[in-house]
Amino acid sequence: MIPSSAWQALARHTRPVREAAARLAHPLVEALVTGEPDPAGRPRSRRLRPRMPRVLGLLPFRTIDLVLLTDLVLTFILFRDFLSTLEDTAALVNSPLDPDGLVFTALAFSLPLALRSRWPLAAWRMAIVLIPLGTVVSRQLIDPPYTGNIGIMYALVVYAVAARSERHITVGVWIVSVLVAWMIHPGSLALVIGIVTVTVLFGHNVRARRLAVGLLAREEQRSQRALAGQAVLEERARIARELHDVVAHHMSVIAIQAEAVPLRAAGNAGHLEEGLREIRALSLAAMTEMRRVLGVLREGDGHADIAPQPGLGRLEELVDTARSAGLTVTLKLGGDLTGLPTAVSLSAYRIAQESLSNAMRHAPGSVVSMRIARYGAELHVQVTNDAGHRSTGEGERVGHGLIGMRERVSMLGGSLWAGPVGAGFAVTAILPIAEDA
Incomplete structure (x- = not known):
């Protein structure tokens, strides 16, 4: 009886051999049994997957996979060629192989x-599995056992595996291919190794490049999302600074009014009541603007722009600037635009300003139609431009201006639509005017 210590020593000495065998068997098992290719592979481009013609719209699929269609056509061609060759050879050598075998x-x-x-x-x-079986069945008809058609079929299949499988699976496919080729016809082993090796390397490089392109695309998407998020924060900070100045203005006026009203009233109850009404109106307006300030983020650097904030009263100045830059601007105003809340007037001005800036940048020399009108408790801002002097393909990149518009409209509880119209571009914003007391 062999003592347990001897078994333990034998296990220690054979451990490297067992580990090497396991490492060698793993890719073989993955290739032959457990391995699976990438879930979906690389999506087909539109050129390789066009839409079905309308006359074929009753079919259960809406697109045509040209790669799959090519594989099916090539399979049929190879099948007919093989069958024709085998039948001709069988007739010449008087082979006993029946038609089913062919x-x-x-x-x-x-x-x-x-x-x-x-x-x-x-x-x-x-x-x-089928190639060795077919070789055994047709050994009397094919000499050597490999033909050019077999090489084409097997190389395409191996390429598909290498392009859509992990490296260890591809290694297992290469090993099994070499072993089977050696068992079928050792004399052709060098040729098989060369073809399979080149095919495997090419497919693996294609897969590595696709993975790198996909990783780069995901990184670009993350970078764009990060830039968009940063732009949102910056725009919110700018809006908060502007509204901060509006609120500060209201509070300053309230302080002055509170000090001046008693002096102006001089004991007159009517004048005092009128002054207090003005202070109350200013206070309600300041509270509304303060709520909006709290709804956006403000930078913690403590700096604020103390310049007067623009409003719809400066639209003519803005339009004159755009005209001097080469745009042909038509401005139409509708409804009573006086007495608008400061935030609404400021946001409408900024939307019009950004729309004109986009027209200057992406459609120089364009004709711009701007309409700002008040309808009850809503202010409508609509800016439309044509293509201008822009050449085909220019101006398609969207910057962060639309993000700022959406932030302003969202802050006021309104709605915004922006997108291409024909060869030009249109922006439509609806801003609520009603103030929350």
Whole structure:
């Protein structure tokens, strides 16, 4: 009886061998049994997956996969070529192989190609079983056992596996391919190794490039989201500074009124009551603006722009500036625009200003139609421009100006629509006017 210490010593000495065998068996098991390709592979471009014509709209699919269609056509061509070659050869040598055997052999050498686009590993596993069987069945008819058609079919299947599978699975496919080729025909081993190696390396490089492109695209999306978020914060900070100045203005006026009203009233109850009404109105306006200030973020640097904030009263100045820059601007005003809340007037001015800036930047020399009108408790701002002197393909990049517009409209509880109209661009904003006391 062998003592347990001897078994333990033997296990320690054979451990490296067992680990090496496990590392070698892992890719083989993955390739033959447990491995799976990437879930979806690389999405087809529109050129490789066009939409179905309307006359074929009754079919259950709406697009045509040109790669899959090519595989099916090539499978049929290879099958017919194999079958024709086998039938001609069988007639010449008077082979006892029946027609069913000829059809089986032709299918064995062509059918895996039809599956490689959707199920690459299943197609390869089918090929690695059917090719030896087809070779054994047709050994009397094919000499050497590999033809150019078999090489094309197998190379395409192996490429699909390498382009959509992890590296260890691809390594297992290469090892199994070499072993099967050695068992079928050792004399052709060098040729098979060369073809399979080149195909595997090419497919693996394609997969690595696709993964790198996908990773880069995801990083760009994250970067764009981060930039958009930063732009939102910056715009909110700017809006908060502007509203801070508006509130500060109201509070200053309230303080002055509170000091001046008693002096102006001089004991007159009517004058005193009128002054107090003015102070109350200013206080309610200041409270409304303060609520809006609290709804946005403000930088903690403590700096505030103390310059007077613009409003709709400076629209003519803004339009004159745009005209001097080469735009043809038509301004139409409707309704009573006096007495608007400061935040509404400021936001409408900024939306008009940003719309004109976008027209100057993306459609120089364009014709701009601007309409600002009051309808009951809403202020409508509509700015439309044509393509101007812009050449095809220019001006398609969207900056952060629209983000600022949306932030302003959202702050006031309004709605905004912005998008292309024909060859030009249009911005429509609806701003509520009613103040919350």
